[in-house]
Amino acid sequence: MIEHKTISIGFLIFPGFPMACLTSMIEPLRAANEIAGLEAFSWVLLSEQGGRVMSSASVVFEAAQALTSDLPLDVLIVLSSPTAQFINERSGNGALRSLGRHGVILGSVSGGVFPLMRSGVVKEQPVSVHWCYEAAFKAEFPSVQAMSDVIVTTATCYTASGAAAAFDLALRMIEESLQAEVAHEVACWFQHPLMRGEGVQQLVPRTQMPDTGAQLPDLVARCVALFTADFETPISVADVAKETGVSPRQIERAFKKATGQSPSHYYRAIRMQAARQLVMYSKTRIADIAASVGYASAGPLETHYRAAFGCSPHEDRERINQFRVKGNVPLPSS
Structure with a gap:
């Protein structure tokens, strides 16, 4: 087997998190490991206290570990509804800040950007915000650059707007860790029509417009x-x-x-x-x-x-x- 550093990813799930956003990241990473024939990625489900966490679809997931400040991770992705918050905010936010200080790339998918921003660990960086949360996000975080791009990545922060965007983010990570050919094959496995990179804008429903597929004049x-x-x-x-x-x-x-x-x-x-x-x-x-x-x-x-x-x-x-x-x-x- 080819020597390759395994990228360790933690998925921090809150009650009511969007299940599709989790599986949309894990499945392409699993496929990449299989295609490449090595463990390029590993992952673990985390919650504030460990144990069972119910998703927004009422499907229960088992978090293997509780969130702590010393987890051996390369990346931590927050998944939640916009209203999610830690039971113990001081401890939870402190753990995220500590992980960030120790070089863990922090990120979020969909509503997870809200508790991520509330932790104070991501400052003065642009983030991807789903269009349906934009008004609420700007009201709570008026000084943060909320982007309509499907994914936004910096050296220390990865954010994706929704489930399909989470798949794009996973493909981006696969391409960077392995190679473009592997990312392309993963996309083909799941019939993901294209690999959307940064700068691609979210699709936003038009208000009571005829469904012509055409752009606004x-x-x-x-x-x-x-x-x-x-x-x-x-x-x-x-x-x-x-x-x-x-x-x-x-x-x-x-x-x-x-x-x-x-x-x-x-x-x-x-x-x-x-x-x-x-x-x-x-x-x-x-x-x-x-x-x-x-x-x-x-x-x-x-x-x-x-x-x-x-x-x-x-x-x-x-x-x-x-x-x-x-x-x-x-x-x-x-």
């Missing part, structure tokens, strides 16, 4: 960029028209043709999406959520929220809390 895309630049300070269609150098009527026609909606209704819809992210994935008070998406008070937000989602923000947060597995922290309903 340039004018509409520029208008959407202006709409989403600062939700706290609403911008009118007239102001957007001035910024883009066209008439409001031209914008109306362009949005109707591309999305089937008026620009004002499209704008409201994306503000509601941002509000719902904060309702579901942050502890922000509803009144503060209203202000963060440009409403002077909670009343109009609740009216538009109910029209968009069929329930009030309070009801939506209560509904989400019912589905949180044991160990997740309920969010306040007001």
